[in-house]
Amino acid sequence: MNQKEIYEKLLPYIQESGLHLDAPMREYTSFRTGGNAALLVKPSGLSELFSAVELLNREKCPFIVIGNGSNTLFRDEGYEGVVLHVGGGIDRIRVEGNVIFAEPGILLSAVSKKAMEHSLTGLEFAAGIPGSLGGAVYMNAGAYGGEMKDVIISTASIKRNGMMKDRKADSLHFGYRKSVFQENDEIIIGVKMYLQTGDQEEIQKRMRELNTKRNEKQPVSFPSAGSFFKRPEGHFAGRLIEDAGLKGLSVGGARVSPMHAGFIINEGGATAADIIDLMKLVQQTVYDKSGVMLNPEVRII
Incomplete structure (x- = not known):
């Protein structure tokens, strides 16, 4: 089945504005280069994401998932399958005490800022990382002595057959730029983090220091x-x-x-x-x- 047919099958489930044939992936990756994807799907929420994954799995259509594209390079030949772009619309966040719940499409910098606004410390290192939360968990992103594994309590994900999976931190197999999601094909749909209470001014000061350091040296x-x-x-x-x-x-x-x-x-x-x-x-x-x-x-x- 070609991607035009997949496009037509997805139309009942995905807003037409979220479906793009022959999509230039240079517009969705931070390297600003690379080939086109046969079909780009941009779900507007988790329900659309679930529908897309279910249909693509049923039709045995190859697909990959990207977030903000800050750690991805598409070859010039492009990608013949479907690219699922998890971003806007799958980016809700809420804070309850010392716990942050967030969806994978939110930018990591936005999560860090939200933590600071609630006087929560532990994500200062992430303030200048340009990736999405999902991508950061996928690769256990880190900088300046901090890593995602330091703050994550658990994740929610879906398998390609649509089955949901809740994972505690000890089953995420975090290592240096590594997580279980690089091995199991599951798609992250939610992240739960625990942070310490801190002084808002000190947190903000540390974020500014790290961003200044990043801008001076990178x-x-x-x-x-x-x-x-x-x-x-x-x-x-x-x-x-x-x-x-x-x-x-x-x-x-x-x-x-x-x-x-x-x-x-x-x-x-x-x-x-x-x-x-x-x-x-x-x-x-x-x-x-x-x-x-x-x-x-x-x-x-």
């Missing part, structure tokens, strides 16, 4: 996916890349950031192939010089 003015490589055990990826003499190296429109060697940036007009070729060149050169193989943190589709 190439935030260029499209990128943040730190491109995972941190190798006992090393720092950026330092290995810099020591290999690769800082500022470019392939086409892609460049190893002169500001921070751990970032690959799109200087303008970079194709996904430019970024991937530069990634491979960095990997090989660093391995030849240090014996350490760098693995990408970015999801390449």
